[in-house]
Amino acid sequence: MGKNVLCIMHKIKAIKTAWLAGLFMFCFPVQGVQSCEQNQLDKAYQEILYFYFQQDFYEALTRFEILNQKCPSSLEKVSNTGVDPLLLKGGISLAYGLEEQAADIFNQLLSQVADDKTQTQAWFLLGKALFQKQQYSQAQATLSKISLDSAQEYLSDYDKDQWIYLQSQLASLQSQVDPEQGLNTQYWLSELSDDSIFRQYVLYNQGLAQLQQGQYNQSVQTLEQLATQQTSFFNDLLQGWWSPLQQIDQTEQDALRDRANLTIGYAHLKNQQALKALEAFNRVRLDSLDTDSAILGYGWAAAQREEYQTALSAWQRLQKVPRSNEYVMESYLASAYAFEQAFAPTQAVDNLQRGLNRFARESQFLRASLNTINDDFFTQLAVNEDWSEEIPAHLSAVMLSKEFRNQMAWLSQSLDLSKQLAAWQSRLDTFSLMLDEREQVTLARAEELKQNDLLGRLAELTATRDALQQQLEQSKKSPQILANEQELEWQTRLERALANHQNIVTKRAELDQKPLNPKYQQRLKRLQGVMVWNAADNLASRSWQAQKVLNDVNLAITKTTAQQGILVTRLNEPPKYQSQRQRIAQLQNELNAKRDANIAVQRMQLDELNSLFASKLNQQLAQLDNYKLQAQLAIVRLNDKAFRKAQADEQGAQR
Amino acid sequence: MTFVRSFFIFSLLFVATFSVAQDASNENNSDAKPESIAKQLQQLRKDVVALNRDLFVLEEDLLFPSSTQVVVYLSMDVGTYFKLDSVELKMGGEVVTQYLYTDRQIDALYRGGVQRLYIGNLPQGDHQLNAFFVGKGPEDREYKRATTFTFSKGADAKALELTINDSTAKQQPEFAVVEL
Structure with missing residues (x-):
């Protein structure tokens, strides 16, 4: 009987484990926990950088939005960023063409207490955004907040040159509106890097402005600085081995040089300087955007001669x-x-x-x-x-x-x-x-679960547990109930010996033989007494151990009963995908709205x-x-x- | 015919001088009318980014719930001793992703970007990850290395990072897996 108790206890444990595991497996998927631990925050930011450095601004902005949604107001906690993450977001927005959003971000940054570097970069990017939005007076006011020293210290060379170029453009626009304000291009030129492409734009605009003001000689002199620069032919000859990026700049420079030569050519033509005009037109490349215009001008210059x-x-x-x-x-x-x-x-x-x-x-x-x-x-x-x-x-x-x-x-x-x-x-x-x-x-699994006997087994086990509890109570009167395996074996052997003894006594009486010596029976009784004595001696500790295991089982059964209650409730309910379905439906609506808006914009564009x-x-x-x-x-x-x-x-x- | 000639010269001069590549005064006039379309489009693009965010989050919640989610990132050091060409990732002996890198992606990794190489689902318990890196090693030689990592997946989402670092002491690249 004792052996049975232990075996059943093992079984209960095994079933309990399987049952709880089954319950967990049955549980519905839980939505992602919105934790914002430092390393997760850093990884999310580095992922943004991965897209940003590939100039995939759409993906970078999307990841920014995801980060903002999952971890609101946590951008400042990102470690080792190099630049202010908000500034980066503004820059990406600007590059993606969201000037309004970029301007909002830079204004937000500037309203906060920011270090000099961040402030300078924010002023620059905000000025650029305003310039792109054609809000020129605001752009001028914003860009002028940056001092030359700050620009040199906190902006990259390219950005610094662009800052100067934008200011020269704005000054040029201002001089067109108010001609009395002379255009001091020399100042900008002196601050630009020697090899900057912006230097050439500033020069061109200066030459153009001089031409418009009727300063023919000065204009030609200015434009000649662009017109006689080295062509990409020499660079092609050297196969651009020093830098592949330089070829891109060279294309722009070639186009600018062609435009400068064209302008010089027509300026000479207008001033009856046909030979000089011929030379200028001759310098325009044959595969340029200005080729046709140059050829026509070349013809007119020849005709003038x-x-x-x-x-x-x-x-x-x-x-x-x-x-x-x-x-x-x-x-x-x-x-x-x-x-x-x-x-x-x-x-x-x-x-x-x-x-x-x-x-x-x-x-x-x-x-x-x-x-x-x-x-x-x-x-x-x-x-x-x-x-x-x-x-x-x-x-x-x-x-x-x-x-x-x-x-x-x-x-x-x-x-x-x-x-x-x-x-x-x-x-x-x-x-x-x-x-x-x-x-x-889920429904199929629930049905399957209902049909197998897993749910009924708990009741069986509870009945077994109750029977065992009863036996444990009885053990106070019969300590052998809690005997160990060795004692059980002895018990079996003793019972077998008693049965044999009884059989021998009976057979001998039937055959009218002399009864067995009573000492056999006495020995057997003595052994029986010893065993009862031993069992009684171990009763307290065995009873305590058995009660402890039974208590654990009770606890497991209680928990499992509660889980089973939840499971049964869930099995009787239809699966709950409502929240996900609602999210899908909501996004579907938003998607439809955006699609309609896009169709409307497309219609306007096509019109x-x-x-x-x-x-x-x-x-x-x-x-x-x-x-x-x-x-x-x-x-x-x-x-x-x-x-x-x-x-x-x-x-x-x-x- | 002389009137024709003078007309040409002046008109061409006008065309040549006023069609400047970056003349902002031109933009002011030409863009004035369609500005509303540009603004509408800008707003729409902004809204689509927000929508894209919500869709990404929904997708992740539906396809990779945190109880089973496993994410593997890849990061790189300056790459003095190793130029990455491709990575193959195995989970429990099965190839889960193979990735071939462009120069632009490599550059983004060098500059501090981190790539989410893999996102998938795994049951709770112990799992083995094998990553194979192929590229050019020291002295521009073909270089292939592998690294193995055993990790335990619990009830929360698991994030791992494959790192490629330059070991100046060994003059070799080092490949490691870090549990985040």
Whole structure:
């Protein structure tokens, strides 16, 4: 019996463990605990840096928002940040194009007590944000709060140069509004780094301002500083082995140099300095954005020197260009002028006729585009990152304008948002399906659990426990109940011996033999007495141990009963995925709202694009009509001149 | 025809001088009308970032509940002795992720960024992680190293970090796993 007690106790323990484990497994997944331990905070911030350094500003901002939501007001606790995390967030917002948010962050930073470094950087970035928002007077007020010493100490070289450049730009704007305020560019130039790209922009703007003020010589002198710099040809020759990044700067420098040479060329042309103009135009590269304009100017400079063959050669080269822009169109009229000056009126008329054909062809293309280009054209174009390379040649002048490129950039951003929202829509659908599936699995498990005998076993075990408790009570009267295994074995052997003795006594009586010697029975009784004595002797400690185990079992059964109660309640309830479903539904609503807003913005953008496109095309058509009119007038005039000349010749011959 | 010539010169000069790459006065006029679209788009982009945050959090809560969540980060030292090409991660002998790095990602790691290499689910108990690093070692030689780590997953989310450090004493890179 004692053996049975121990075995049952082991079983109860095993069942209790399995039961509790089962309960835990059955529990619903708990939502993430919002803990903000230092290392987690640091890791989250370093993850932001990982995206920021890859210039993935969207991901970086999203991670910032997640960090803010999980650990509000804990950015200042991030360790080893280098720069103020809030400043970084502002900078990322600015880079991502959220100027308003960036400005708010910088204002917030500046309203707090910040160290000099943070303050300087915040002023700079805020000024930049305001400049990008075209709030120029505020930008000027903000940027002027930074002293030159602070800029040198706390801003990187590039940022410092940009700070100076922005201020020179703002001063330039101010001088346009109020010409009495002279533009002191020399100051800015003296503070800029020698190799800064911003130095070249400042120089260019200075040259331009001088030209606008009629300071021809000074302007040319200023622009020449840009125009005669080393070209990228030499850098290409050296294969840029010193720095791959320098090639990017070089492209910008080359473009600026071309623009400076073009400006110098036309300034010389205007001032009758044809030879100098030729030299300047000649310095513009043949694959530049300013090439067509330079070739046209080159022709005019040659014509000014009465080198009509050279002028014609330049303009005829321009006429072969497939692009459609004002320089190409005007080259037809200019060629006619050169032919006329070279006493070749017939060729002049022929050339004008070719021009008329080209104008008609271009007009036809443009009118066809007006009728055929629609929303799909723009949206398909905007999804392509290199859309400017995809546009038809006859639309290049219209579609490469700054306004148009801005609109296309916004459309492209809006299409990106559509793509992101569509991707999330699909994921939300998946989440809903996943919850459905989880719900079904939970129900199936609950059903399975109800059908197996696990729930009934607790009652069995409780009954067994009660029986054991009863036996324990009885052990006070019969201490052998708590005998150990050795004693149980002895007990068994003694019982077997008693049975054998009784059997022998009975058989001997049946056979009328002499009864057994009573000492056998006495020995057996003595052994029985010894065993009872031993059991009684060990009763106290055994009883205590058994009661202790039974108490543990009682406790386990009580806990398990409570857990079973919870489980049974849950089994009888439908699975609770309500909160998750609500979150999904809420996000679904937000997603729909954003999608609708995006569609509305996209519609406005497309309307703007269509309207801009139509307006630009109409302008170009009007310009083509103007060229056409000029060409027709020139033909009439040339024909008239030829007629009069023929008449004069005839009259002369008659005389 | 002379009127044509003078007209061209002046008009072209106007075009050449006023179409400056960074002339802000131009922007002021041309962007005045569509500013409302730009602002609306800006607000929308801001809202989408917030929405993206909520969706990410929801996704993490649904797919990787903290009771089973395991996250593995990767961080790098300056990389004097090792230039990382790829990492393979195994959990309990099964490949859970393989990652090939671009130069830009490597640069982000050098500069202090940390990559969340893996997020997944594991039951409570002991688990073994094996990470294999492939790249260029000292003297630009092919370099492949592995590291093993045994960890215990409890009821809370578990975060581990693979670190690649330069050992100046050994002139070798060192690969380690840290429990966060």
